Amino acid sequence: MVKRLSLDNISKFYALVAAEYTVYSPSQKGGLVSLEPKKYFDRYSLFKFQTIMPPKKVLLENVYDLESNPKEQKLAFFGIHLCDVKAIATMDRIFAKDPFYRAKRDDSLIVATGCQPTESCFCHVFGANKHQGFDLFIQEEHDGMFTVFAKSAKGVELLQKSKGKILMSASYQPIGQNQNEIDLSELTDAVENRRLFEQHWQGIANNCFGCGACTAVCPLCFCFDTIDRTDPEGGNCHRSRTDDACFFANFSKISNHDFRPENVDRLYNWYHHKFVRGPKENGDFLCVGCGRCITACPANLNIIRILSAIDNVFDRATN
């Protein structure tokens, strides 16, 4: 079902969604645009640029007590971009059996919107600019009106309640893309052959802090740590799940043995998981090309340049 809505009606539609769901939407906070729970529509709800954190911030929140029963929640993501929608689809496969993820995701609603490519994003490389995986899609037209596409039963039901002209046919505007290109055909082989490029990886690791900022903002990084916390009030112990990242020294330490002792091992592991193990286990790269890691990296490392360089070195080595 496709409807054409005015800005006023979009705002009413937002209220309709907010009546039923807890809506997370891009919001302005101290001059920055972040993903926050918000009750009312404003101009940031359909923001063309990325939020700093992807929806994983909400879906993979820390769990204080893993032995408790997860609370069913009705969440809606309003105004997220197609790269994040694809990341959620991949995450659904990875966390298919996780009760805490399912409790948040099963009844959730995704309202996607179009975006403006930044200099650091490269979603077309991974096919993350396709219009799929959402319940509703809001497209801004040139005349200031909005075309709303409903893809799922949940979406159609909501859209029927809103005022607007029903369109018989409408087409998606293609998502803009920039010049960033990575050759994916040999990427898996190139990343897998660490021995060929030991020097190359070492060079990157020398310029990396190992701070894990890239993993914090990546929509498909989901490492966690399970720790026992004692509640100071009653003295009861809880097994809790907190964010962690493969870049940290403690992550690969087991019984005082470190499986990845150097930063170069940990950095390599990140790329290996995203471009070798990920496709093998889930059939998809664990990267959607949102470019958040490039924006977040304090050491100015650039995943596009690193992958292109590896491709080039591999080409030279094999041909």
Place this chain on the structure above:
Amino acid sequence: MTLGIFSLTCCEGCQFELLNFYDDFAHVLNFYDILNFSLAQEENLPGPFDVALVEGTPETREELKLLKGIRKQSKILVTLGTCAHLGGIQAQRNFKESEVKGKRKVLPVSKVVDIDYAITGCPINREEAYQTLVDIYHGREPYQINYPVCFECRHNQVKCLLKEGKPCLGSITRGGCNAICTTNGFVCLGCRGPVEQTNLYKIKEMLKKYLTDKEINQRLEIYGEFVDNIIKEGDRH
């Protein structure tokens, strides 16, 4: 169990931080009898203690004697705050040529006696301190965060200050403070000490864009002994 809380040379801010929210501190008192806490109680006993918390650095002969006495009297010694952990502000004296002859070097507590655990920060994160005390009571190894401030800073949905041209040390500094400074727009000064296995050479290289060599060294002095080599050596070859 019995607890002693001691202060050597410092601002005593960490002790105040423990008492800051008395309701939370009262939960810890369910597990511990405080025998010595001269900031908060009048009658203090010399020991023995199951756990001793020590803040500050030993500067005078009396303080050195007191610290060694505490070590003898207590089963577990935990340092409190940056001064006890790395030397703090007063340890910056070690990096300067002294005007007074024969002045002793400032030593953090761990260089004088053996310590069991360290609660870091200036001031400490009181929740971390309560958690550590409760964990020790239950015979559990306290959980110590070993990731940089950057990770928490990104989770708080703020932009990178280092990229904006501000000399922030968050990328090499141990987290656990919930990135309170950087989230509010102030650069990280590195009070919690360096995270394990970090890239100190890279931060020096990054800061060169914004600061002079002398200023960079001054900023890194907060890490105490960890940066001795880096300040003396200069650049990586």
